[in-house]
Amino acid sequence: MNAPTHQKGMRITLRVWRQSGPQAAGAFETHVLESVSPDMSFLEMLDVLNESLVGTGKSPISFDHDCREGICGACSLVIDGQAHGPDAETTTCQLHMRRYREGATITVEPFRANAFPVVRDLVVDRSAFDRIIAAGGFVSVNTGSAPEANGLPVPKPAADEAMDNAACIGCGACVAACPNASAMLFVAAKVSHLKLLPQGAPERESRVLAMVDAMDREGFGNCTNHYECGAACPKGIPVASIARMNREFLRASLTSTPPRAANSDA
Amino acid sequence: MSRLDSKAPSGPMAERWTRHKFDLKLINPANRRKFHLIVVGTGLAGSSAAASLAEMGYRVTALCIQDSPRRAHSIAAQGGINAAKNYPNDGDSVHRLFYDTVKGGDFRARESNVHRLAEVSTRIIDHCVAQGVPFAREYGGLLANRSFGGAQVSRTFYARGQTGQQLLLGAYSALERQVGAGRVKLLARREMLDLVVVDGVARGIVARNLVTGEYERHAGDAVLLCTGGYGNVFYLSTNAKACNVTASWRAHKRGAFFANPCFTQIHPTCIPVSGEHQSKLTLMSESLRNDGRVWVPLKSGDKRAPGEIPDSERDYYLERKYPSFGNLVPRDVASRSAKEQCDAKKGVGESGMAVYLDFRDAIARDSEDAVRARYGNLFQMYERITGENPYKVPMRIYPAVHYTMGGLWVDYNLESTIPGLFVLGEANFSDHGANRLGASALMQGLADGYFVVPATIAAHLAGRKLGPVTTDHAAFAEAESSAKERITKILGVQGKRSADSIHRELGLVMWNQCGMARDRAGLGQALEKIRALRSEFWENVRVPGDSKDFNQTLEHAGRVADFLEFAELLALDAQQREESCGGHFRTEHQTPDGEAQRDDEKFAHVSAFEYQGQAQAPKLHQEPLTFEIVHPSTRSYK
Numbered sequence: 001m002n003a004p005t006h007q008k009g010m011r012i013t014l015r016v017w018r019q020s021g022p023q024a025a026g027a028f029e030t031h032v033l034e035s036v037s038p039d040m041s042f043l044e045m046l047d048v049l050n051e052s053l054v055g056t057g058k059s060p061i062s063f064d065h066d067c068r069e070g071i072c073g074a075c076s077l078v079i080d081g082q083a084h085g086p087d088a089e090t091t092t093c094q095l096h097m098r099r100y101r102e103g104a105t106i107t108v109e110p111f112r113a114n115a116f117p118v119v120r121d122l123v124v125d126r127s128a129f130d131r132i133i134a135a136g137g138f139v140s141v142n143t144g145s146a147p148e149a150n151g152l153p154v155p156k157p158a159a160d161e162a163m164d165n166a167a168c169i170g171c172g173a174c175v176a177a178c179p180n181a182s183a184m185l186f187v188a189a190k191v192s193h194l195k196l197l198p199q200g201a202p203e204r205e206s207r208v209l210a211m212v213d214a215m216d217r218e219g220f221g222n223c224t225n226h227y228e229c230g231a232a233c234p235k236g237i238p239v240a241s242i243a244r245m246n247r248e249f250l251r252a253s254l255t256s257t258p259p260r261a262a263n264s265d266a
Numbered sequence: 267m268s269r270l271d272s273k274a275p276s277g278p279m280a281e282r283w284t285r286h287k288f289d290l291k292l293i294n295p296a297n298r299r300k301f302h303l304i305v306v307g308t309g310l311a312g313s314s315a316a317a318s319l320a321e322m323g324y325r326v327t328a329l330c331i332q333d334s335p336r337r338a339h340s341i342a343a344q345g346g347i348n349a350a351k352n353y354p355n356d357g358d359s360v361h362r363l364f365y366d367t368v369k370g371g372d373f374r375a376r377e378s379n380v381h382r383l384a385e386v387s388t389r390i391i392d393h394c395v396a397q398g399v400p401f402a403r404e405y406g407g408l409l410a411n412r413s414f415g416g417a418q419v420s421r422t423f424y425a426r427g428q429t430g431q432q433l434l435l436g437a438y439s440a441l442e443r444q445v446g447a448g449r450v451k452l453l454a455r456r457e458m459l460d461l462v463v464v465d466g467v468a469r470g471i472v473a474r475n476l477v478t479g480e481y482e483r484h485a486g487d488a489v490l491l492c493t494g495g496y497g498n499v500f501y502l503s504t505n506a507k508a509c510n511v512t513a514s515w516r517a518h519k520r521g522a523f524f525a526n527p528c529f530t531q532i533h534p535t536c537i538p539v540s541g542e543h544q545s546k547l548t549l550m551s552e553s554l555r556n557d558g559r560v561w562v563p564l565k566s567g568d569k570r571a572p573g574e575i576p577d578s579e580r581d582y583y584l585e586r587k588y589p590s591f592g593n594l595v596p597r598d599v600a601s602r603s604a605k606e607q608c609d610a611k612k613g614v615g616e617s618g619m620a621v622y623l624d625f626r627d628a629i630a631r632d633s634e635d636a637v638r639a640r641y642g643n644l645f646q647m648y649e650r651i652t653g654e655n656p657y658k659v660p661m662r663i664y665p666a667v668h669y670t671m672g673g674l675w676v677d678y679n680l681e682s683t684i685p686g687l688f689v690l691g692e693a694n695f696s697d698h699g700a701n702r703l704g705a706s707a708l709m710q711g712l713a714d715g716y717f718v719v720p721a722t723i724a725a726h727l728a729g730r731k732l733g734p735v736t737t738d739h740a741a742f743a744e745a746e747s748s749a750k751e752r753i754t755k756i757l758g759v760q761g762k763r764s765a766d767s768i769h770r771e772l773g774l775v776m777w778n779q780c781g782m783a784r785d786r787a788g789l790g791q792a793l794e795k796i797r798a799l800r801s802e803f804w805e806n807v808r809v810p811g812d813s814k815d816f817n818q819t820l821e822h823a824g825r826v827a828d829f830l831e832f833a834e835l836l837a838l839d840a841q842q843r844e845e846s847c848g849g850h851f852r853t854e855h856q857t858p859d860g861e862a863q864r865d866d867e868k869f870a871h872v873s874a875f876e877y878q879g880q881a882q883a884p885k886l887h888q889e890p891l892t893f894e895i896v897h898p899s900t901r902s903y904k
Binding site: 021037039040041043044045047048050051053054055057058059060062064065066067068069070071072073074087090094096098119120123125126127129130133134135136137138139140141142143144145146147148149150152153154155156159160162163166167169170193194197199200 | 314317318321332333334335336337339341342351353389391392393394395396397398400401402403404405406407408409425426428431432435438439440442443445446452454477504506507508540541543544545546548549647650651653716717720762764766767808809810811815816818819
């Protein structure tokens with residue numbers, strides 16, 4: 001990373017989206033921060049702003065965050081028009097202020113999509129993703145019934161590629177970046193992860209049909225090959241996975257018996 | 267009957283769990299749906315328990331504080347999960363994992379529990395592989411293992427540097443499968459604010475919907491707390507921001523004993539603090555110590571760049587002090603040694619509160635590409651946070667609070683001193699003694715959730731007469747109004763300070779006087795400061811907004827209020843435990859060469875505290891620990 005060098009304490013102007021609830025009208029609010037340390041993470045910069053807002057009795061800015069090390073997927077934010085900000089494969093919590101220059105103006109918005117309604121300010125409801133997983137993003141194996149772990153060898157390249165897809169953190173940046181607010185990269189990552197492993201094979205068809213069906217029901221758009229999702233993904237999930245999902249979907253549509261919910265077992 | 271009946275079985279160690287399971291009552295499959303279980307928290311322990319119990323036929327309500335169960339902090343565990351598979355044929359066995367864990371815990375864990383953990387470890391791997399967890403594999407397609415955290419055998423399974431993520435996503439997918447099947451009701455963005463006890467039995471909880479601010483009552487036949495550890499009492503820790511002690515603490519105030527709160531783990535390889543804005547610390551997997559060499563300049567105050575300091579003027583102090591384990595000594599030893607070096611003014615970096623972790627020799631030996639293949643994601647993370655390239659300049663590391671071995675006291679069935687209240691994962695105290703070994707937290711969380719509690723919960727459900735209890739019961743009304751009252755009181759203070767600033771101050775007190783090294787006088791001062799901060803909070807905290815809304819500042823303030831009460835218990839425990847063991851180092855109790863000195867005669871027991879009311883000192887109970895198999899010896903890594 002070629003960090004521009006700074007003296008301590010930058011002046012930063014923030015234009016932040018404020019919205020008191022899902023039905024309320026939102027608007028940008030401007031705040032000027034006088035001495036932002038380049039070593040701060042983006043969220044720490046918001047912490048500092050919130051401290052000053054609390055100090056003056058104003059309402060602090062709500063934003064989702066938790067692990068602050070780039071793995072939980074809680075943080076979101078569209079920063080200057082880019083989901084998770086300007087750095088490739090970097091979540092907002094891992095973006096640092098040394099990326100910005102003295103005097104910069106930064107615009108901060110929530111992830112915007114019909115399927116992700118705003119809860120408050122920069123916080124959105126991403127529970128649609130959980131419902132897609134509940135529809136079929138699993139291997140149906142009950143605790144206690146598994147065979148010996150090394151009973152079924154998995155070729156290393158397949159395991160590695162499954163891991164590339166399993167690395168998805170479910171943050172929703174793919175949806176926020178897509179002009180159609182499509183969730184296909186998210187769904188494709190799970191379909192690919194489980195398709196590439198022999199453990200996922202028995203439910204290969206029912207899984208992709210059920211997950212795509214759930215995705216459509218949640219109101220996500222369709223893919224028209226803009227590849228913005230891949231550019232925004234903080235974990236580098238390959239967009240080629242979408243092509244795999246489409247193949248899997250077509251194959252399942254042609255070969256499987258009429259779709260049944262993957263989740264209809266006992 | 268003593269209130270601390272561990273219910274640990276007797277007889278040959280290797281047969282105890284099997285025999286205990288046979289002796290436990292069973293509930294026939296058709297009857298299971300009559301029972302409603304409340305699972306609080308959806309990390310490894312909570313998700314795995316909720317999924318497994320629902321698969322068996324119980325009705326489950328699962329609550330999590332995040333917007334999705336997949337975000338629980340188990341997700342951040344990097345290194346791996348231990349299991350006694352002995353695939354590498356290097357001499358591992360259930361007995362050896364058991365032995366290493368008891369010894370690594372510095373002889374402060376219950377042998378029966380630890381043996382069970384080692385026994386079920388192998389089935390965890392089987393189950394996770396069947397779920398599709400993409401563990402690392404060898405070219406032949408079989409599972410890969412590595413040695414981790416100083417273990418002399420390779421028993422750690424891993425998925426790149428994201429093992430916790432992959433195991434949690436496995437448990438989460440199992441949980442979501444049950445949600446889809448209608449057997450688990452999942453409630454996200456909920457915070458448990460109180461435990462409801464009816465006729466001495468845990469029968470429900472009061473929670474707050476964090477989006478709407480509404481209070482909710484949930485009644486059931488058992489409550490399972492899977493709410494993680496209390497590391498954030500130190501403010502700066504590697505825990506996620508939402509990690510808190512509230513659920514455990516409220517249960518404690520309702521009668522659950524709190525065990526060994528002073529057993530906290532400080533992880534040696536974290537990225538140092540960069541300034542006052544610091545909101546959390548980031549851990550880097552200790553697998554880095556397999557190839558990185560830890561050093562400081564030989565001369566104190568040496569401000570030269572690391573590359574300009576020749577080998578003859580470097581002190582590779584771990585290799586010097588512990589020739590047989592070198593850089594791979596256990597976490598507590600590595601952390602304390604770093605502190606010693608920094609206290610001796612040999613620390614590096616701008617703050618002087620760091621030591622070097624240097625990959626120069628590994629890169630020269632194996633090539634930069636080989637190092638990248640092993641640790642690429644960690645190096646990238648380090649560079650993102652610090653702006654320095656660790657392939658060229660040694661990393662700077664410093665210890666940080668990472669895990670808490672203490673927690674609510676549980677018996678062999680994982681049941682607390684409140685019947686019907688079960689505690690799983692990091693939230694309980696049971697398996698790691700005074701120090702947890704690397705890659706054992708994931709093992710314990712999943713052992714508790716997948717394999718232990720699904721068997722042991724029947725002892726409660728079938729063994730006690732559980733009359734019907736609904737949320738109309740007076741105990742629910744009482745719990746709800748006390749939760750409401752507390753929140754109203756916090757909002758009513760309208761002082762001048764943010765809860766965050768008080769939390770930071772508490773963290774500094776805990777870190778300086780109750781952290782890596784503790785002494786009687788310092789702990790006494792800490793107790794005074796904690797009490798003063800608690801008064802400060804209730805007189806001067808300022809929380810904007812109201813409770814009928816999504817209010818993150820209010821959520822945090824409630825958690826800080828509980829940390830301010832809990833911190834006192836932690837310091838009291840540290841004060842009364844007049845010995846050094848594992849993560850608890852009392853400077854008065856050390857050997858002439860500065861190693862921890864246990865006192866097995868006086869302290870081979872679990873300290874479990876009973877709440878006596880706000881103004882009273884807690885009552886201390888002891889559960890004696892007996893060691894039938896692994897005889898206490900001095901841990902030596904020299």
